[in-house]
Amino acid sequence: MGQIETFYDVMRRQGITRRSFMKYCSLTAAALGLGPAFVPKIAHAMETKPRTPVIWVHGLECTCCSESFIRSAHPLAKDVVLSMISLDYDDTLMAAAGHAAEAAFEETIQKYKGNYILAVEGNPPMNEDGMYCITGGKPFVEKLRHAAKDAKAIISWGACASYGCVQAAAPNPTRATPVHKVILDKPIIKVPGCPPIAEVMTGVITYMLTFDRFPELDRQGRPAMFYGQRIHDKCYRRPHFDAGQFVEHWDDENARKGYCLYKMGCKGPTTYNACSTVRWNEGVSFPIQSGHGCIGCSEDGFWDQGSFYDRLTNIKQFGIEATADKIGMTAAGAVGGAVAVHAAISALKRAQKKTEEA
């Protein structure tokens, strides 16, 4: 195999100057919430460690994760990370296609056995032996299993790979299945969102490439540094929430004033993501800032929690339009009615008994 290539070698070959390289290292440290002391550590790691190859596969998905990824705010980070990745295999980003691409796929697996990171975008549908998603003439699930077998670790990009996303919405006809329910024997990091924020994606991958391990994960296996808090915890409209000032209808005066979108079904209080801090499109804005509630895209089953525009979830088992309140009030009303009738009969019976006794 000859001389081992380091990250630094790759970057220099891509025309990145040493100065830019150092800038990149401090930027990465800042993005990951590490102190300045880590900058030389990152630089040192990148200069000396052999480059970690990445294979990026696509299952049942819409490619929004890739779209997000290549729009990372800092062009430097994007260039660097992208140059490190596209080198190996990514069927939507790489130049090669068809048999050449499949050959590159095999070659990478053989060459870096046990050393590469497998990044999965989308998920395998399991019904009909996986025939609902065919890549390279084979069900995607086979490709996934094949690539996962010799992978060091797996990144589940987006809601699709992490949780199943809309293709897994009830009744899930193709049985689209998140990666961690198919691959059971590899460490998996989930980076959910539809798509995940670009800076979150580059941040996670840079961390893994430089430190050779996962960042700290939360209980659901997501990087805690980006998914540790809810949108609601850092939302700039939160003072209006605490004040009890809400948008009551789209385009009412409160909407113009930028009040809290809670009553319009904002899922910020139940969604763990970094949108309210990192924001989107180079930090320009995020959904709530442009007047629309969060739909909870980085949460498990967000597609099955009723309308995006209702605060309370519709519970389908109780009919199409049943919230907890409707169900509860119906039950309480029925019981209250029964109690009233029971009380009336009781009073009658008692009067009857009294006249009998008299």
Add this chain to the structure above:
Amino acid sequence: MSDKIFHPARESHEIFKASRLTGDATLEDLDSIRKRTSVYVYEAPVRLWHWINAACITVLIVTGYFIGRPLPSMQIAEAYDQFVMGYIRFAHFAAAQVLTVGFFGRIYWAFMGNHHAKQMFYIPLFNRRFWHELIFELRWYFFLEREPKKYVGHNPLAQIAMFFFMTLGLTFMLITGWALYAEGAGQGSLPDMAMGWVLGLVQNSQRLHTLHHLGMWAIVVFMIIHIYAAIREDIMSRQSMVSTMISGHRTFKDDRVE
């Protein structure tokens, strides 16, 4: 009126000593005086817990409802100076803390207190008599029995309701409630370390909210039935009810044995 008092129907030695009443007691009053037995059932900690618990749950239901479905927007002051939703949530969390401490205190008392302090926490599944009495109690509620039985503690129907709606129901509300609270307190906080695993289990916090919210309605249903039954039995049964939860004494209105 007053001459009636001085000419009792019974001889004075027949009148119980304690019932030698003064004031406005009438002949009918004296006639209807009878001996009543009473048992001390609910010790002070149980009674204290009952009313604190009832108050907390009432606050939790009102505030919880407004958390799920907030009041109309108000414009009292600048947002930084106005705290409507904040106070509603504060009241919810404050009542929740009292409820939690109270519930643990009540469990402690189930071990330390008398036999009746334990009744709420189990169903005597293998006691034939319990099931017979349960059927009897159901018949009483369906107007198929003329007269109810006498109970020192809870009747079987009440015991089942207490067990499912309070022992299990409150446990469910405590678990889901603290799991929601842990989200606000943040990862690594004490509530998170104690109850954060629940969110890991339920996965989506929106689901957790829905479960917590449905739990509230179960408790509302219990409250309606419970308060109705307590007042109805107070009037119609052969024993005291509401005052029992105040004084602790169960008084029986008649001396007949079954």
